[in-house]
Amino acid sequence: MKKIGFLLTIQFCSQLLFAQVSQNLSPTPPMGWMSWNLYGLDINERIIKANADALVETGLSKVGFQYICIDDGWQGGRDKYNNLIPDLEKFPSGIKALADYVHSKGLKFGIYSSAGKTTCGHLTGSYGFEEQDAKVFAEWGCDYIKYDFCDLPSDTLLWRELGAKFSNGIKKTGRPMVYSIGAFDEISKPWTWAPAMSQSWRMGWDIRDVWETEKYTWDKNGILNTFDSNIVLNNYARPGGWNDPDMLVVGLYGKGWASSKWGNTGGCTDIEYQSNMSLWCLLAAPLMISCDLSTINAATKDILSNEEIISINQDPSGKQATLKIKDSIWNVLIKPLADGNYAIGILNRSKTNLPFQLNFKELGLLGKYNIRNVLQHKMDGNNKTVWKGKVQSHETIVLFVSAGKN
Numbered sequence: 001m002k003k004i005g006f007l008l009t010i011q012f013c014s015q016l017l018f019a020q021v022s023q024n025l026s027p028t029p030p031m032g033w034m035s036w037n038l039y040g041l042d043i044n045e046r047i048i049k050a051n052a053d054a055l056v057e058t059g060l061s062k063v064g065f066q067y068i069c070i071d072d073g074w075q076g077g078r079d080k081y082n083n084l085i086p087d088l089e090k091f092p093s094g095i096k097a098l099a100d101y102v103h104s105k106g107l108k109f110g111i112y113s114s115a116g117k118t119t120c121g122h123l124t125g126s127y128g129f130e131e132q133d134a135k136v137f138a139e140w141g142c143d144y145i146k147y148d149f150c151d152l153p154s155d156t157l158l159w160r161e162l163g164a165k166f167s168n169g170i171k172k173t174g175r176p177m178v179y180s181i182g183a184f185d186e187i188s189k190p191w192t193w194a195p196a197m198s199q200s201w202r203m204g205w206d207i208r209d210v211w212e213t214e215k216y217t218w219d220k221n222g223i224l225n226t227f228d229s230n231i232v233l234n235n236y237a238r239p240g241g242w243n244d245p246d247m248l249v250v251g252l253y254g255k256g257w258a259s260s261k262w263g264n265t266g267g268c269t270d271i272e273y274q275s276n277m278s279l280w281c282l283l284a285a286p287l288m289i290s291c292d293l294s295t296i297n298a299a300t301k302d303i304l305s306n307e308e309i310i311s312i313n314q315d316p317s318g319k320q321a322t323l324k325i326k327d328s329i330w331n332v333l334i335k336p337l338a339d340g341n342y343a344i345g346i347l348n349r350s351k352t353n354l355p356f357q358l359n360f361k362e363l364g365l366l367g368k369y370n371i372r373n374v375l376q377h378k379m380d381g382n383n384k385t386v387w388k389g390k391v392q393s394h395e396t397i398v399l400f401v402s403a404g405k406n
């Protein structure tokens with residue numbers, strides 16, 4: 001009996017310790033850039049450096065985007081000691097030199113591996129080498145690891161076991177590296193086990209550069225489909241652990257290897273890209289940009305560098321928004337903020353621009369409120385109980401609401 005009590009105490013303490021480590025590593029959702037959606041496996045050190053340069057030159061690093069993450073496609077097998085090595089044609093200077101370059105810009109560096117023998121792109125995976133690979137990543141100076149689960153059966157217990165092996169490998173290195181479970185399938189449901197070992201977990205299929213698709217499948221899956229499956233998981237998000245609805249598709253405009261070619265989508269409008277950003281911020285989601293930052297246009301830069309909306313995403317309370325109004329046209333979301341105020345999202349799902357009236361009472365907000373339109377950077381009324389306005393098709397308006405004079 002005493003022994004069981006002792007073991008339970010140890011387990012409890014190690015959970016507390018893990019919660020603290022996670023909070024330190026990722027107190028708010030990670031923000032950065034990731035190579036997959038646009039470049040797929042066709043990456044090289046020139047592309048990664050150009051995007052690191054542009055993250056700084058565009059000022060996006062100043063508003064919080066700090067991780068430059070290489071996704072699948074960098075691997076060149078193992079050396080005679082079984083250490084992972086990069087494809088030297090794509091990365092002739094090696095990964096350590098690239099990480100050093102990224103660090104020299106004041107940014108952080110992320111890398112990708114996968115729990116199976118091969119990755120989703122059929123390159124060398126970490127199966128059987130979990131500790132060794134985590135050690136190599138630490139020696140290279142990685143700060144973030146996306147860990148995928150291809151080339152494995154859909155089996156929750158197996159995924160959990162392999163996920164934990166890699167997590168232990170990271171712990172042993174002693175280097176603080178954000179551990180992001182980068183995989184999903186409907187059986188393995190990462191949110192049921194990943195919060196105990198990682199700082200974020202994918203909760204849906206790969207996002208495509210499209211507003212909505214009829215079916216939600218691995219190759220057909222738009223912004224709205226992803227939002228719909230994420231919003232119901234709001235209880236899992238907390239400081240140190242985030243539901244990951246995949247990269248932002250903002251600014252891809254139908255270009256891209258993975259997000260567009262496979263999905264054959266044609267891209268989204270700027271209003272839809274703004275909605276992508278607004279919804280991901282309300283969801284307290286990791287914000288990983290995936291377009292080419294070196295050719296970014298003004299509209300994309302505006303969407304991505306809105307500090308007011310980013311502060312909602314980065315709010316220290318770490319609460320994901322909940323859906324309060326839901327019909328075939330309107331979705332209204334509310335995200336409580338640490339200072340007692342609220343962020344409200346109003347999404348028009350229809351194909352028409354429409355007027356909308358929101359009584360704050362319907363959200364359980366019973367007083368009078370000062371309203372700020374976060375997308376337009378201006379006040380939209382003081383001491384109000386109702387907000388009225390026009391919402392364009394597929395737009396998500398975001399309001400910051402604070403107590404007024406009652």
Ligand code: GLA
Nearest residue numbers: 036071072120121148182206
């Ligand atoms: C899976 C992941 C993607 C990407 C690719 C790489 O599909 O969901 O985000 O990492 O693998 O092969």
